[in-house]
Amino acid sequence: MTKIIAILNHKGGVGKTTTAVNLAAALQRMKKRVLAIDMDGQANLTESFGISIEEERTVYGAMTGAYPLPMVKTNSGVTVAPSCLDLSAAESELISEPGRELILKGLIAKMPDKPKFDYVIIDCPPSLGLLTLNALTTSDYLVIPVQAQFLAMRGMAKIMSVVAIVQERLNPGLRVGGIVITQFNRRKTLNKSVSELIKESFCKQVFDTFIRENVSLAEAPIKGMSIFEYNGSSNGAEDYMSLAKEIMKKLK
Structure with missing residues (x-):
């Protein structure tokens, strides 16, 4: 059965897109069939x-009803439903649309290849608007990347509140799959303190894996890799x- 995972944090700069890209790529390397959907108008x-963000068919056209969800097979083996800068305008264009x-749930349900995918990873925009709501409505699980800094903690209550309303x-099937701590440096006392606070606050919802600070993670997107x-x-x-x-292991 296809598992749909939304990657969300409405605070920018926490490694949301980095997590979506590299989680999709890691799953593909483990011989899983993966679709990554870019719901962010920044198209990162x-x-x-x-x-290219100049692709003829993008999520924007699919969301506005012009055609089915487009799919592009990448060199990494991951299939991508690409975004474009126009997607940000979709929120206002769809505001009076029934349902x-x-x-997005309807677009995924109509995908002819859905049974072929083991995982669908959705990169949400850094907001809690209509596009994010579409992602949460169609997802089975939510993964929340959180930077190991105090300010990154402040938005967690708002995310959990929105999740509860969506549920x-x-x-009702949406679950918090877990919180992943990103940009972690064990040599920084602040990082360690915040990580301990996050674990105390959210207990078993925090993944054991921390994403360490790593310059290669910042360089890879520049090369499109x-x-x-x-x-x-x-x-x-x-x-x-x-x-x-x-x-x-956790989502089995």
């Missing part, structure tokens, strides 16, 4: 997989492979 996931929270009104293609021996590659294995 699209470019991180080496796909607007369910558009009650739109998607996952961390495994760019520097497979880096800490970033090791950490995201570990996270993918932990997620597979």
Whole structure:
């Protein structure tokens, strides 16, 4: 059965897209069939997989009803539904559309290849608007990347509140798959303190795998590559492979 995972944090700069890209790539390396959907109007996931944001067919056109969800096979083996800069405008364009929270769910349900995918990874925009609501409504699990800094903790209550509303009104099957601590440096006292606070606050919801600070993770998107293609021996590659294995085990 296809597992649909939304990657969400409405605070920018916490490694959300990095997590979506490299989790998808790690799962693919474990011989899983993966679709990554870019729901962010910044189109960072699209470019991180080496796909142009000038693609003729994108998630924007699919969300506005022009055609089915487009799919592009990348060199890494991951299939991507690409985004474009116009996607940000979709929120206002769809505001009066009946069932607007369910558009993505309908697109995924109609995909002819859905049974062929083991995992669908959705990169949400850094907001809690209509596009994010579409992702949460269609997902089975939510993974929340959190930077090991105090300010990154402040938005967690808001995310959990939105998740509770979605569970009650739109998607009772949605579960928090876990919280992953990113940009971690064990030599920094602040990072260690915040990580301990996150673990105390959310207990078993926090993954054992921490994503360490790693310059290769920042460089890989510039080349349009996952961390495994760019520097497979880096800490970033090791950490995201570990996270993918932990997620597979936890979500069985």
